[in-house]
Amino acid sequence: MAVAGHELPQITESTFSPNRTQFVAIEACLRAGLDPAGMMLLRHQTNAVYQLTTAPVVVKVVRPGIRHTEDVVKLVRWLAGQHVPTVPLLDVEQPMHLAGCAVTLWRYLPQDQAVTAEDIARPLLSLHSLETVPLELPQLDALGMIRHSIDASTIVSDDERAVLEEFLNGVGARLQFVETSRPRLIHGDPQHRNTLWDNDVHGAVLCDWESAVFGPVEWDLVTIEVHCRRFGFPSEEYDGFCERYGRDVREWSGYEVFRDLRELRMITTNARKSAPGTPQAAEVHRRIAQLGGDANSRWFIL
Incomplete structure (x- = not known):
């Protein structure tokens, strides 16, 4: 010992x-x-x-x-x-x-029932409703984090790196014309695996706060949408989330730009974290090959 x-x-x-x-x-x-x-x-x-x-x-x-x-x-x-x-x-x-x-x-919170996207709506709305936050946190810098991950990855080939950089430049150009809500405290990565059921409070609670930043709530909302669509959760789950939260980010004019940006962030972050020759690396290579293709193709969760 x-x-x-x-x-x-x-x-x-x-x-x-x-x-x-x-x-x-x-x-x-x-x-x-x-x-x-x-x-x-x-x-x-x-x-x-x-x-x-x-x-x-x-x-x-x-x-x-x-x-x-x-x-x-x-x-x-x-x-x-x-x-x-x-x-x-x-x-x-x-x-x-x-x-x-x-x-x-x-x-530790024992999990005796699965968290659904609809369950995430209440705690996320509670977070987004905060008007003032007396703490110092960074601003969302998705483009900078993506560039860092591309540069730091040890698994992407030169060809894949070129694909990622071209896609990033295209999304960055489109991002200039997107109008978002004013920055406020956001979770940064709200999703099923970053939410737990707490029987003491009779509801879902958020966890994994390392990505918390000041930024537009659309970033959190598109994260939920991407996870539901890419990882095979029933469409009824996402519809339930939208109804309970009170907004469907797909109806927002900047949705497709933020969707592409968020998916690229997910791909490149895993490209940075994954070791060569692992199943995680294989999934990253598969996602890169699909960039710009069918937005409804299934991803395997990492």
Whole structure:
């Protein structure tokens, strides 16, 4: 068993793997006075997410280079005070900074029913209804993040890189003529897997706040639409979301531009995170080959 205070080797973007992040999660637990025995890996893509078996706690090890500072923790705690439905943080000093990663600890919420797109509408509308936010967060910079991901990817070929850059330039040119709503606090990546059911509040709550920024609500709304369409959720689910939220982003004049921008962000982010020769990389290559094609073709979720 590891001992609290153990020196861990630094993790980088290229070495962010389960056999390394598990030791970071163990160390974080020990520092928080928790028992990591029997800890289970729930997810390892954008971040590493572990569930404790000895306490109702989830440990998140954040990939190096992803913004997850004290500001994000402050945001979640402030949102809870504003009654915005969010997964609660554990009441310990955090984030911890270990081996080049930020680590946060959250209350585990047992999931006994699937979250639907319609369930996401209430917490998302609650977030978008906030008028003032006394916190410093960056502005949405989708174009900049896409360019960074293209440059940082180790799996795309020269031909694929040219395709991505051409598509990005085209979307960027069209984006200049899009009129959006005024910037406000948005989640940045609302979707089924970033929403959990909380039986204590009898409803869905948002999680995974690393992408929270100030930007137009249309970004969050098109994210829901893309996920429902690309990942095979029934069309009735998205219709239910629109009815409960009170808006269908497909009726907005800038929808197609934001749709293309959001899908390109999803492709390039996964191109940056995926290792060569993996199923994730194969899915990225498949998506790049489909760029500009059938907008209703099915994607496999990563």
